[in-house]
Amino acid sequence: xxxxxxxxxxxxxxxxxxxxxxxxxxxxxxxxxxxxxxxxxxxxxxxxxxxxxxxxxxxxxxxxxxxxxxxxxxxxxxxxxxxxxxxxxxxxxxxxxxxxxxxxxxxxxxxxxxxxxxxxxxxxxxxxxxxxxxxxxxxxxxxxxxxxxxxxxxxxxxxxxxxxxxxxxxxxxxxxxxxxxxxxxxxxxxxxxxxxxxxxxxxxxxxxxxxxxxxxxxxxxxxxxxxxxxxxxxxxxxxxxxxxxxxxxxxxxxxxxxxxxxxxxxxxxxxxxxxxxxxxxxxxxxxxxxxxxxxxxxxxxxxxxxxxxxxxxxxxxxxxxxxxxxxxxxxxxxxxxxxxxxxxxxxxxxxxxxxxxxxxxxxxxxxxxxxxxxxxxxxxxxxxxxxxxxxxxxxxxxxxxxxxxxxxxxxxxxxxxxxxxxxxxxxxxxxxxxxxxxxxxxxxxxxxxxxxxxxxxxxxxxxxxxxxxxxxxxxxxxxxxxxxxxxxxx
Amino acid sequence: xxxxxxxxxxxxxxxxxxxxxxxxxxxxxxxxxxxxxxxxxxxxxxxxxxxxxxxxxxxxxxxxxxxxxxxxxxxxxxxxxxxxxxxxxxxxxxxxxxxxxxxxxxxxxxxxxxxxxxxxxxxxxxxxxxxxxxxxxxxxxxxxxxxxxxxxxxxxxxxx
Numbered sequence: 001x002x003x004x005x006x007x008x009x010x011x012x013x014x015x016x017x018x019x020x021x022x023x024x025x026x027x028x029x030x031x032x033x034x035x036x037x038x039x040x041x042x043x044x045x046x047x048x049x050x051x052x053x054x055x056x057x058x059x060x061x062x063x064x065x066x067x068x069x070x071x072x073x074x075x076x077x078x079x080x081x082x083x084x085x086x087x088x089x090x091x092x093x094x095x096x097x098x099x100x101x102x103x104x105x106x107x108x109x110x111x112x113x114x115x116x117x118x119x120x121x122x123x124x125x126x127x128x129x130x131x132x133x134x135x136x137x138x139x140x141x142x143x144x145x146x147x148x149x150x151x152x153x154x155x156x157x158x159x160x161x162x163x164x165x166x167x168x169x170x171x172x173x174x175x176x177x178x179x180x181x182x183x184x185x186x187x188x189x190x191x192x193x194x195x196x197x198x199x200x201x202x203x204x205x206x207x208x209x210x211x212x213x214x215x216x217x218x219x220x221x222x223x224x225x226x227x228x229x230x231x232x233x234x235x236x237x238x239x240x241x242x243x244x245x246x247x248x249x250x251x252x253x254x255x256x257x258x259x260x261x262x263x264x265x266x267x268x269x270x271x272x273x274x275x276x277x278x279x280x281x282x283x284x285x286x287x288x289x290x291x292x293x294x295x296x297x298x299x300x301x302x303x304x305x306x307x308x309x310x311x312x313x314x315x316x317x318x319x320x321x322x323x324x325x326x327x328x329x330x331x332x333x334x335x336x337x338x339x340x341x342x343x344x345x346x347x348x349x350x351x352x353x354x355x356x357x358x359x360x361x362x363x364x365x366x367x368x369x370x371x372x373x374x375x376x377x378x379x380x381x382x383x384x385x386x387x388x389x390x391x392x393x394x395x396x397x398x399x400x401x402x403x404x405x406x407x408x409x410x411x412x413x414x415x416x417x418x419x420x421x422x423x424x425x426x427x428x429x430x431x432x433x434x435x436x437x438x439x440x441x442x443x444x445x446x447x448x449x450x451x452x453x454x455x456x457x458x459x460x461x462x463x464x465x466x467x468x469x470x471x472x473x474x475x476x477x478x479x480x481x482x483x484x485x486x487x488x489x490x
Numbered sequence: 491x492x493x494x495x496x497x498x499x500x501x502x503x504x505x506x507x508x509x510x511x512x513x514x515x516x517x518x519x520x521x522x523x524x525x526x527x528x529x530x531x532x533x534x535x536x537x538x539x540x541x542x543x544x545x546x547x548x549x550x551x552x553x554x555x556x557x558x559x560x561x562x563x564x565x566x567x568x569x570x571x572x573x574x575x576x577x578x579x580x581x582x583x584x585x586x587x588x589x590x591x592x593x594x595x596x597x598x599x600x601x602x603x604x605x606x607x608x609x610x611x612x613x614x615x616x617x618x619x620x621x622x623x624x625x626x627x628x629x630x631x632x633x634x635x636x637x638x639x640x641x642x643x644x645x646x647x648x649x650x
Contacts, residue, residue, distance in 0.1 A: 148543045159532035197578030364613035371609045404504040422535045434528030
């Protein structure tokens with residue numbers, strides 16, 4: 001957890017990098033401990049990200065970009081400590097709420113989930129993949145392309161049904177699938193360094209922060225209370241929807257806060273509400289995100305995909321059976337999430353000065369050290385140097401994709417879900433004797449397909465509307481094709 | 491790769507790359523048993539994905555083409571945000587390759603030393619001395635944490 005906090009504070013290393021770097025260590029742990037650690041890293045890095053955003057105007061990962069808008073002006077006005085304090089309270093409140101929702105929603109979801117056959121599972125995964133690829137940052141088409149690429153990467157290795165080697169190009173090491181850690185570290189570690197080397201310059205800051213500065217006054221607490229609640233609700237709502245990224249959630253929470261505020265002009269100049277709401281949203285979303293991951297086995301975003309991958313390595317198949325068969329794991333997890341959040345607060349109050357210092361470690365020392373941890377971490381997954389080569393290859397691929405404005409996170413989602421999608425598609429087809437309409441004939445499955453269609457249509461609609469507004473004179477040749485263009489421009 | 495290809499809009503390259511990967515996957519995929527929709531062979535799903543990816547790739551290209559057409563005349567290509575960073579790239583890639591090669595033949599101490607030293611040199615602000623000190627520090631961590639504390643199995647020396 002501490003490590004997560006540390007990595008989260010460091011600019012440029014997001015939760016994804018942190019989790020993938022520590023993934024190998026969890027392989028030797030007991031399942032609950034492993035998930036706990038990963039979740040801890042996740043919370044930690046999320047919280048750490050807020051510190052960087054507020055104090056230095058450096059969002060270490062995108063969801064915190066919104067926090068910068070008002071957090072950094074607060075720091076400039078000498079209220080950075082208060083902003084951090086509010087962030088902490090807001091995230092704790094939101095996480096507690098999210099955990100409560102999880103407590104009640106999961107068993108209900110499981111009751112439904114037991115009715116799921118291969119067709120339903122395929123449909124809901126389709127929805128998740130579509131949502132994940134079109135609602136992340138960047139052009140929807142490109143997100144979709146990356147998802148399909150991820151699915152393809154997921155097919156590398158031995159085919160479960162026939163035992164045939166696919167896309168291994170003669171490498172015996174590849175018959176056991178592409179290593180998850182190597183893929184993640186290549187895409188989010190090495191690719192990142194390739195893009196940022198000699199381009200990152202750490203901003204110095206001489207901040208002194210103590211406990212006193214962090215305690216918000218009563219008036220400030222009151223001011224932040226409703227934004228916090230609203231942010232939490234936004235986060236919960238979006239967390240329940242598979243595939244909506246945390247960045248979108250925080251932006252919506254911020255926008256909502258500005259809408260309901262009686263003094264919207266203060267936003268962007270250090271409004272406390274502008275810090276509390278998005279931070280609360282991102283934390284409650286994180287919690288609620290675990291619901292589909294644990295009860296259906298369908299991760300909402302790339303981070304959840306990593307955690308799902310870690311569970312699979314542990315021999316635990318998340319899904320409706322998890323809660324009935326491994327009840328201890330499930331409830332242990334929920335309890336520990338809350339404890340984790342408490343510990344995080346306890347740790348952070350005295351440590352804050354240390355984090356601020358760490359922010360000043362220059363990138364030129366940071367990235368070679370991280371390179372080393374990546375290399376050793378990947379090696380340790382299988383005690384083989386072949387995986388180090390895999391990291392390198394995916395690093396290069398990732399850097400090329402990023403240079404071409406592709407979002408890389410959907411690759412991971414596709415990779416983790418790939419085998420499940422294929423397996424369930426095959427089974428559904430087998431059961432339905434090759435009749436594709438089975439996905440529409442079964443009511444639950446049809447509902448998911450309907451949602452997927454609605455999602456695509458909504459994208460087309462918004463894009464077409466935007467295109468029309470932009471060029472009132474010209475008639476768009478085909479709204480379907482102008483769609484990603486409009487979306488890519490924001 | 492776009493660095494020598496600046497004149498071409500990014501999205502055309504993106505499109506071409508996706509089509510390339512898609513077609514490649516399809517061609518390779520057809521060498522596996524396809525099977526039927528009811529009883530899918532190992533090749534069915536990959537081929538479907540490959541075709542899908544190619545189509546998406548084409549769509550990206552078409553969208554870009556539609557978008558650019560109206561402004562063809564005055565379309566100023568956005569200048570690349572950053573100049574190519576050959577030194578950083580070569581050092582990062584080279585250091586990883588060095589790690590693999592040395593890890594095979596010369597043990598982990600040499601491999602770690604090379605990895606950190608070479609990648610540190612990728613950053614222009616690092617002097618030889620800085621890079622060397624950093625790599626020594628990492629070797630110490632490697633030995634103490636990974637070999638001694640976590641008991642990871644690797645050879646520290648070629649003869650270890």
